[in-house]
Amino acid sequence: MVSCFRWQTPEVAKTHSVETPYGSVTFTVYGTPKPKRPAILTYHDVGLNYKSCFQPLFQFGDMQEIIQNFVRVHVDAPGMEEGAPVFPLGYQYPSLDQLADMIPCILQYLNFSTIIGVGVGAGAYILSRYALTHPDTVEGLVLINIDPNAKGWMDWAAHKLTGLTSSIPEMILGHLFSQEELSGNSELIQKYRNIITHAPNLENIELYWNSYNNRRDLNLERGGAVTLKCPVMLVVGDQAPHEDAVVECNSKLDPTQTSFLKMADSGGQPQLTQPGKLTEAFKYFLQGMGYMASSCMTRLSRSRTASLTSAASIDGNRSRSRTLSQSSESGTLPSGPPGHTMEVSC
Numbered sequence: 001m002v003s004c005f006r007w008q009t010p011e012v013a014k015t016h017s018v019e020t021p022y023g024s025v026t027f028t029v030y031g032t033p034k035p036k037r038p039a040i041l042t043y044h045d046v047g048l049n050y051k052s053c054f055q056p057l058f059q060f061g062d063m064q065e066i067i068q069n070f071v072r073v074h075v076d077a078p079g080m081e082e083g084a085p086v087f088p089l090g091y092q093y094p095s096l097d098q099l100a101d102m103i104p105c106i107l108q109y110l111n112f113s114t115i116i117g118v119g120v121g122a123g124a125y126i127l128s129r130y131a132l133t134h135p136d137t138v139e140g141l142v143l144i145n146i147d148p149n150a151k152g153w154m155d156w157a158a159h160k161l162t163g164l165t166s167s168i169p170e171m172i173l174g175h176l177f178s179q180e181e182l183s184g185n186s187e188l189i190q191k192y193r194n195i196i197t198h199a200p201n202l203e204n205i206e207l208y209w210n211s212y213n214n215r216r217d218l219n220l221e222r223g224g225a226v227t228l229k230c231p232v233m234l235v236v237g238d239q240a241p242h243e244d245a246v247v248e249c250n251s252k253l254d255p256t257q258t259s260f261l262k263m264a265d266s267g268g269q270p271q272l273t274q275p276g277k278l279t280e281a282f283k284y285f286l287q288g289m290g291y292m293a294s295s296c297m298t299r300l301s302r303s304r305t306a307s308l309t310s311a312a313s314i315d316g317n318r319s320r321s322r323t324l325s326q327s328s329e330s331g332t333l334p335s336g337p338p339g340h341t342m343e344v345s346c
Helices: 050-058 061-067 096-100 103-110 122-133 153-165 168-176 179-184 187-197 202-213 243-252 275-288
Strands: 013-020 023-030 039-043 072-076 115-120 138-144 232-237 258-263 305-314 318-326 340-345
Touching: 013 103, 023 103, 039 050, 039 103, 039 122, 050 061, 050 072, 050 115, 050 275, 061 275, 072 103, 096 122, 096 202, 103 122, 115 122, 122 138, 122 202, 138 275, 168 179, 168 187, 168 202, 179 187, 187 202, 232 243, 232 275, 243 258, 258 275
Parallel strands: 039 072, 039 115, 115 138, 138 232, 232 258, 258 340
Antiparallel strands: 013 023, 023 072, 305 318, 305 340
16 A cells, blocks of 8 residues: 655745736745746636635645645735735726736746746636746646637627626626536535625726736647647636636647646536645646656546546647546556546546
């Protein structure tokens, strides 16, 4: 029987703020830089901050092995940090492109050269935009619930109609969670509904929400000039609000560099509802990048079903798929390079 050592030493957090051409940005650093290893940099979704978006994931027991091997930087979008004052009336909030352009100022301040980005929703878009403009500084991306497309006319019409009958908090909750989750009104949904509805910086959250809805198309194209050049792990919950968008994003990326993880029973926020499964997938992703080769794998290997669909390019413009199914008795999943789809159900 294999046992994994779990670190119990409490982490020391250091919060910093730096001025950028688009205003001040606050971020919190955990750990110390490791030689020849990138920093893990996270960016949260609308309606959340780094704690409410990522704390359940990074405080999960099996995640401790990862965070002992990497320094991590949690970025709060402007005005989303705890205790942030409300922006004055008429304040011009940065666009998502401008939020991405703040990241070099953070890395320069910390003297960090490369990162592995972990983003959710709007944060996933921001990190993708940053990776497109600064590819040499991004070693890998974990993108949860990414929508790389600008809103179309039909999306705008639906958004405007929804705004006539729903409050900003309800619209954001509909962005974060599935309708099934919202109807079920679980303890998790009640918690996050309360966080967003009673947020003292709700006006700031609305500004971030507006920037997200005004995002530009990333114009990703498989085999084209605009593409993510680093290893990417796309993550979405089965029946999540952004499932179709993530599937479309997967179709636009290099299949030899991209892993697509669709998580069953995880809802709209898999980092909150299934931190164990996501931690294990993150470990495999890091292994594929050449890090943590001796990492202990446990959870995905105990899954009832895990199917991997590997896609390889043929003649530069054709691809084929290979499906491999493994039961819980067959040992751990392979930790090979990116270029496959995992659908995990436990």
